Amino acid sequence: MALRLRLRRGGPAGEAAGADVETLERRRLNLVLGLAVGLGLAPVLYLYLLLVLSSFSNTMLTSLPLPGSGVELTLRNWEMLFRGQVAPAAGKIYTTRDIVLIILNTLVVALGVTAVVVAASVMAGYAFSRLRFRWRRGLMEFIILLHAFPGVALIIAVYAVYVWSLGPVRELLGRDSLAAYSVFYTVLARASLEIPMSIWLMKGFFDRIPWEVEWSALIDGASRFTVWRRILLPQVKPGIAALAIFAFLAGWEDLIYVRVFLYPQVKTLATFIEESVAGLETAYLPVVAAAGTLYLIPTIVFFIATQRLLLEAMSGGVKG
Amino acid sequence: MPGRPRPGPAFFFLLPALALILVFYVVPLILSVYIGFTPLRDWNLQRLGELSLDNYRRLYHLVLHDPDLRKVVQTTIVFTSVTLAVNVLGGLVLALAMFFMDEWLSLPYRLLWLLPRMTPVAVYSLLWYYFFLPGREGILNSWLMSLGLIDEPRAWGKDPELLPYSAWAILVLVNGFVGVSFGMIVFYSALKSIPREQVIAARIDGASTLQLARHVLIPQIRWHIVYVTVWQLLSLLTTFAHIFLLVEWGTLDRAWGSNWALYVFNTAFLTQDQGFAAAAATVLVAVGVVLGLLALRLMRFREMMVEPKGEL
Numbered sequence: 001m002a003l004r005l006r007l008r009r010g011g012p013a014g015e016a017a018g019a020d021v022e023t024l025e026r027r028r029l030n031l032v033l034g035l036a037v038g039l040g041l042a043p044v045l046y047l048y049l050l051l052v053l054s055s056f057s058n059t060m061l062t063s064l065p066l067p068g069s070g071v072e073l074t075l076r077n078w079e080m081l082f083r084g085q086v087a088p089a090a091g092k093i094y095t096t097r098d099i100v101l102i103i104l105n106t107l108v109v110a111l112g113v114t115a116v117v118v119a120a121s122v123m124a125g126y127a128f129s130r131l132r133f134r135w136r137r138g139l140m141e142f143i144i145l146l147h148a149f150p151g152v153a154l155i156i157a158v159y160a161v162y163v164w165s166l167g168p169v170r171e172l173l174g175r176d177s178l179a180a181y182s183v184f185y186t187v188l189a190r191a192s193l194e195i196p197m198s199i200w201l202m203k204g205f206f207d208r209i210p211w212e213v214e215w216s217a218l219i220d221g222a223s224r225f226t227v228w229r230r231i232l233l234p235q236v237k238p239g240i241a242a243l244a245i246f247a248f249l250a251g252w253e254d255l256i257y258v259r260v261f262l263y264p265q266v267k268t269l270a271t272f273i274e275e276s277v278a279g280l281e282t283a284y285l286p287v288v289a290a291a292g293t294l295y296l297i298p299t300i301v302f303f304i305a306t307q308r309l310l311l312e313a314m315s316g317g318v319k320g
Numbered sequence: 321m322p323g324r325p326r327p328g329p330a331f332f333f334l335l336p337a338l339a340l341i342l343v344f345y346v347v348p349l350i351l352s353v354y355i356g357f358t359p360l361r362d363w364n365l366q367r368l369g370e371l372s373l374d375n376y377r378r379l380y381h382l383v384l385h386d387p388d389l390r391k392v393v394q395t396t397i398v399f400t401s402v403t404l405a406v407n408v409l410g411g412l413v414l415a416l417a418m419f420f421m422d423e424w425l426s427l428p429y430r431l432l433w434l435l436p437r438m439t440p441v442a443v444y445s446l447l448w449y450y451f452f453l454p455g456r457e458g459i460l461n462s463w464l465m466s467l468g469l470i471d472e473p474r475a476w477g478k479d480p481e482l483l484p485y486s487a488w489a490i491l492v493l494v495n496g497f498v499g500v501s502f503g504m505i506v507f508y509s510a511l512k513s514i515p516r517e518q519v520i521a522a523r524i525d526g527a528s529t530l531q532l533a534r535h536v537l538i539p540q541i542r543w544h545i546v547y548v549t550v551w552q553l554l555s556l557l558t559t560f561a562h563i564f565l566l567v568e569w570g571t572l573d574r575a576w577g578s579n580w581a582l583y584v585f586n587t588a589f590l591t592q593d594q595g596f597a598a599a600a601a602t603v604l605v606a607v608g609v610v611l612g613l614l615a616l617r618l619m620r621f622r623e624m625m626v627e628p629k630g631e632l
Contacts, residue, residue, distance in 0.1 A: 033417040034425050047447045062462035124337035133330035148612035150558035153604045156588045157348035163363045192344035224329040253440035270442040292443045
């Protein structure tokens with residue numbers, strides 16, 4: 001038996017994988033492990049498939065809509081969703097919901113979280129990577145501790161601060177601005193959950209840039225701020241993109257913060273689904289399935305578009 | 321020439337992040353412990369002046385005597401420990417499987433296992449809500465009935481005959497699919513960083529796949545296993561987002577389906593008993609600080625923190 005010892009190490013993760021263990025019957029191992037791992041996940045993937053297909057069906061599906069099963073495929077659920085009729089029932093009055101507005105609300109929260117997270121952590125990441133200041137080590141340690149610390153355990157106190165701030169805001173900006181303020185506060189509170197990890201990630205991206213480039217600019221008399229903006233930011237663009245995607249997804253998917261802090265009239269897709277399932281009879285679930293499918297689309301798009309990035313950032317430590 | 325530390329630029333760059341951390345971590349951390357000593361109800365902030373140990377006395381009394389809270393405590397213990405075992409061991413098994421697979425197969429698999437984690441909580445809950453639906457429309461009921469295993473559809477998370485085990489099984493299942501990928505990813509990258517020579521040497525010596533995993537691979541990632549265990553324990557004690565909707569939508573029994581964190585949340589925002597809830601949350605906060613410090617030690621923080629290159 002020929003032992004092919006190809007010692008390839010390093011390089012991008014994964015490329016080395018094909019090289020080593022081939023002294024044994026690799027093909028069979030692949031097959032057995034592949035089947036086992038696939039079978040473990042198959043039921044869950046099947047549930048996703050049923051949800052998506054149900055949004056095109058006249059009833060919630062419990063199996064694939066094969067010909068002859070009597071299931072009718074239709075676009076009616078999507079039509080009803082966009083007309084704001086969540087339930088067609090005569091006799092019962094359901095509030096119509098403007099789904100476009102709901103999507104916009106979800107987007108505003110997601111984009112707001114993205115902006116706050118990116119701005120704050122690009123600045124702080126630079127400071128931790130490049131500047132020497134007194135509490136640097138202690139502060140970084142504290143931020144990592146916060147990353148491990150479950151921010152959601154503090155939500156009662158965060159809400160108490162919110163309640164306390166409502167009075168002054170009403171005085172200053174008037175009663176009509178309170179809904180907008182609730183969006184603002186939700187964004188800040190939700191973004192804060194992401195801040196410790198994002199600073200840590202961003203510091204990593206800055207650490208990779210060679211110091212010499214900046215150094216020559218500083219010698220030429222550029223200020224710290226100019227160096228940061230003109231020289232470093234363009235080089236960490238991939239890092240900023242990664243950060244922005246994760247922050248966007250975090251804001252996009254959030255349920256708890258949106259539910260607690262947003263004015264009840266301001267719905268996002270998460271609270272819309274929550275409300276619909278709680279208030280609907282089972283027969284109208286296909287419309288909710290359509291809303292769920294709609295809600296999934298950005299996640300799936302980013303998921304497919306950023307595969308390697310996702311796996312890399314995850315190994316940097318994400319809450320589990 | 322290293323000059324004196326200048327507070328100017330650093331302060332400017334840190335300001336936004338520090339302001340957020342101050343308002344959303346530091347102040348709430350102190351405030352949360354403080355509220356635990358007050359009779360705050362219905363967010364009536366005027367009551368923040370009266371301090372007493374009443375909430376803790378009540379908590380102690382209820383844990384001993386209130387049937388619902390006792391159920392919550394049992395659920396928390398069972399849910400946390402079983403899901404922890406599932407997540408760590410499952411993550412290890414998955415990571416080893418991915419490690420032995422070819423890259424073309426392991427990359428899509430690693431991604432797919434991340435899907436539940438990336439899915440919006442509301443959609444993920446919707447999947448399971450519909451899977452465990454009590455009527456004939458429920459996927460599980462429909463499967464089991466067509467196989468002839470049950471005659472009548474059952475309410476899996478609420479049926480008194482099946483409680484508490486069915487509710488616990490659902491909790492572990494729903495959270496396990498989300499949690500297992502964390503261990504998988506961390507262990508996989510740790511396995512990848514083991515020098516390939518060792519794997520090849522063991523292979524040449526005739527080690528089987530299992531022997532290789534047991535005697536060569538797993539011993540080298542034991543610190544990662546400890547780290548993932550601590551991290552997951554912390555997450556599982558404080559997680560409730562994935563349980564929240566299933567309880568609200570009636571898939572799960574409220575008492576047997578709630579963990580401590582969800583109980584805290586519902587006491588604060590549903591029952592509107594914030595002083596008491598904050599006292600119950602303080603327990604979580606304390607656990608969070610202790611386990612967080614432990615996780616920090618395990619991450620070997622000091623080795624990761626290099627001094628900044630050059631300073632003018």
